Amino acid sequence: MTGGVQLPQAEADQRYEVFHTDCPARTVIDHVTSKWGVWVLISLRGGDLRFYELRESIRGISEKMLAQTLRGLVEDGLVRREVEPTTPPQVTYGLTEFGREVSEPLGDLLDRITQRLPSRGEG
Template sequence: MGEGAQVTKGDAGTGYEVFHTDCPARDVVDHVTSKWGIWVLIALRSNDFRFYELRDTIQGISEKMLAQTLRALVQDGLVWREVEPTTPPQVTYGLTEFGQHLGEPLTDLFDRITERLSRSSTT
């Protein structure tokens, strides 16, 4: 790859240069696999939540980290955000089609881990 060709969508089938630091796909992967990103995606796979419901569902996450994580996932197109014009505003979050698609293997990974832990704790 020549100089200056740091981020390329490439021809059909080439894809992104995911190992390059300037690749936009890296940001999405970083957000999805962040400490809290994976938990937000897994939680939203089963239900849409308001902000505080989501915070209560994901034990240990602070409001600040939840807000930052949701902001990144909304910007990446993985999570949608709906604001109801009430006082105070009620904000609901859910997964976009893209978020559902990425959430499937994450849920599968989580299920495999918990299944393995369950088996090893009984032996």
């Protein structure tokens, strides 16, 4: 993985000053909790998907927003991007180990929320 904000374990053990505006953890948190970041991470928990499959799985996201969201999550080291040299190129996205760790509590949160909501027929 290149270009992500993951740090070697020695540095990762140090506490980040997340309330400072220049903290690199804030960028990752912003990408994860963005309007579409949560949905991309949860969608990829089921396995690798190609761009159009991701777009179809997340109703309401535009191609532009999906591309922008994926770019940030790839840069953060949460999502990996694999390009097969075909014509046209086939691009597949999947979670990195870091992405799986981050997406697990998001999936749990979604499960808790949907379990507590009233049934669709209830008022």
